[in-house]
Amino acid sequence: MNVAVIIAGGSGRRMGQDLPKQFINVYDKPVIIYTLEGFQKHPMVDAIEVVCLDGWHDVLRAYARQFNIDKLQWIVSGGETGQESIRNGVYGLEGKCAENDVVVIHDGIRPLVDEGVLTDVILKCQEHDAAVTSLPYNEQIFVMDDEESTTKYIPRETLRRVSTPQAYKFGLLLSKYREAYEKKIGIYGSAYANTMMADLGVRLYFAAGSDKNIKLTTKDDLEMFKSYLRSEKDSWLK
Numbered sequence: 001m002n003v004a005v006i007i008a009g010g011s012g013r014r015m016g017q018d019l020p021k022q023f024i025n026v027y028d029k030p031v032i033i034y035t036l037e038g039f040q041k042h043p044m045v046d047a048i049e050v051v052c053l054d055g056w057h058d059v060l061r062a063y064a065r066q067f068n069i070d071k072l073q074w075i076v077s078g079g080e081t082g083q084e085s086i087r088n089g090v091y092g093l094e095g096k097c098a099e100n101d102v103v104v105i106h107d108g109i110r111p112l113v114d115e116g117v118l119t120d121v122i123l124k125c126q127e128h129d130a131a132v133t134s135l136p137y138n139e140q141i142f143v144m145d146d147e148e149s150t151t152k153y154i155p156r157e158t159l160r161r162v163s164t165p166q167a168y169k170f171g172l173l174l175s176k177y178r179e180a181y182e183k184k185i186g187i188y189g190s191a192y193a194n195t196m197m198a199d200l201g202v203r204l205y206f207a208a209g210s211d212k213n214i215k216l217t218t219k220d221d222l223e224m225f226k227s228y229l230r231s232e233k234d235s236w237l238k
Helices: 031-040 057-066 082-091 115-128 170-183 193-199 219-230
Strands: 002-008 047-052 072-077 102-107 130-136 141-143 152-154 160-169 205-207
Touching: 002 031, 002 082, 031 047, 031 057, 031 102, 031 115, 047 057, 047 082, 057 072, 072 082, 082 102, 082 170, 082 193, 102 115, 102 170, 115 130, 115 160, 115 205, 160 170, 160 193, 170 193
Parallel strands: 002 047, 002 102, 047 072, 130 205
Antiparallel strands: 102 160, 130 160, 141 152
């Protein structure tokens, strides 16, 4: 079984709106539904769990019924941090997932997940146990010597940009979250499932990525998302 865990537990303060950004309507549809539709339509995804902000569970269920998201099986409450929300989602699958089931973790505010990207991360996980969506890094990265100058850089050929979706075998994911919270490793700051795995010595395998897979953090991101929805690929492009 392949299960998607959609992380939608944030309040979205940086967007500056009166409601969480995952519930903002874009062309009469909430952002979270655009995200869920990508998993609903994918033939390799069997079930969906959403980690949702408290007080919004019933709203999410109502939207899921309205937009025919019938793969949504479970809703659990988010935590104080993104990492706690993922942990809650993983723990919520105990007794529901087998050891070798694939769990795909994805940000609820990345509504343009590509079918090919999702396929590749699942297949890579089935082969290697832990896979992360990634892209080459195309800018130059310099390391600060002080606040205003540098003589050091990191060759961009050695870098990859990693985001969600990420996929892990359930047994590995569950054991590593237990280990991380017991040992207090990989759970603070901007930690995520992938950084926690690396901190605990798990090798991650790169899967395909897409530049369209934007994260809606600011109002500018929201406008970019709207532009993607309005645009159509030119017929002559290969």
